[in-house]
Amino acid sequence: MNSLHDKIALLGAEALSDKELLTVLTEDETIAEALLTAAGGSFAKLSQFDLSRLRMIGGLGLRRARQLAAAVEYGHRVAISQASEPNDVIRSNEDILRLFRPQLEGLAHEECWAVYLTNSNRIIERQRISQGGMQSTVVDQRLVVKRALELLSTQLILIHNHPSGTAEPSSEDKILTDRIARAAALFDIRLLDHIIISREGDFSFRSAGLIK
Numbered sequence: 187m188n189s190l191h192d193k194i195a196l197l198g199a200e201a202l203s204d205k206e207l208l209t210v211l212t213e214d215e216t217i218a219e220a221l222l223t224a225a226g227g228s229f230a231k232l233s234q235f236d237l238s239r240l241r242m243i244g245g246l247g248l249r250r251a252r253q254l255a256a257a258v259e260y261g262h263r264v265a266i267s268q269a270s271e272p273n274d275v276i277r278s279n280e281d282i283l284r285l286f287r288p289q290l291e292g293l294a295h296e297e298c299w300a301v302y303l304t305n306s307n308r309i310i311e312r313q314r315i316s317q318g319g320m321q322s323t324v325v326d327q328r329l330v331v332k333r334a335l336e337l338l339s340t341q342l343i344l345i346h347n348h349p350s351g352t353a354e355p356s357s358e359d360k361i362l363t364d365r366i367a368r369a370a371a372l373f374d375i376r377l378l379d380h381i382i383i384s385r386e387g388d389f390s391f392r393s394a395g396l397i398k
Contacts, residue, residue, distance in 0.1 A: 204229065211257055212250050220244025221254075230385065233258045234292075276307045279390050282345060282381055285312070290347035290383045298325050298346035302339035303378070310337045316346075325362055327369045334375050342370065344380040353382045353389040355396075363391055 190210050193201060202210065204227070208218035224243050225232035235243075240251040276282060282301070290297060298316040303309060313333060316325045334342055344366065346359075355363075359382065367377040380391040391397045 211254055212246060214244075214250075217244040217246050217250075221246070233261075274308050276301065276303060276309060276343070279379065279381060279388075279393070282343060282379075283383065283388055286345050286381075287383055287388075290345070291385050293347055294349050296347055296349060298344065300330055300333070301343045301345065302334055302337050303341040303343070305340045307341065310339050325366075327362070327366045330366055331369045331373060331375065334370065335373060339375065341376045341378050343378050346380075346382060348382055348384040351384065351386075353384040353387045355380075355382055355389060355391070360396065363397065367397065 190202065190206055193206070194210070199207065199210075205215070205218050205222060208221055209215045212218055212221070220243050221232060221240075225235070237248070237251050237255055240246055240254060241248045246254070285301075286299065290299075296316075296318045297314055298318075300313050300315050301309060302311045302313070311333075315330055315333075318324060330342070330344075333339075344363070359380070363377070363380045366380075370377050377397060378392065379397060382389040
């Protein structure tokens, strides 16, 4: 264990392998290996384990399970905090994913957000426009366009999450996208994209040719 702490002191925590990082957090190399095996080598999957499951893996126990859960939550909050830092211009889908994936991919319910932009893709506002259940959320296209008009926004992007399943759009997602695009166009406001985020990936309506 001391050698791992020495490695951190010399090279930083980023130099640790996944197993070494878990060894430092759990104080036990065997448990670290058991955790990685249980999660199929995926930190993302491991982060979804609840305390009752964590504590049983490799004899981790409740105290260390709580420490590991706290470390996961710390990382999650750092990611959200970083995504909340000012990001004036949207240049690509990657900018949207960086802003919203930490916030949306772990939710157990659907949320839909709108990013309102100037003509030069500068962010005016990010707003949650709907929150629903596990399978769907209701979005009123009139409120989305109304807010764009209030902000004098000329472009907008929709983002929502799929708590379960893939990021592939449902028929309801396609209908919603078409409705908002049509409603916005009446006021010369352009729907640039609608992006769906899930734990398994993401989907861009524009990249798929569903928005012109």
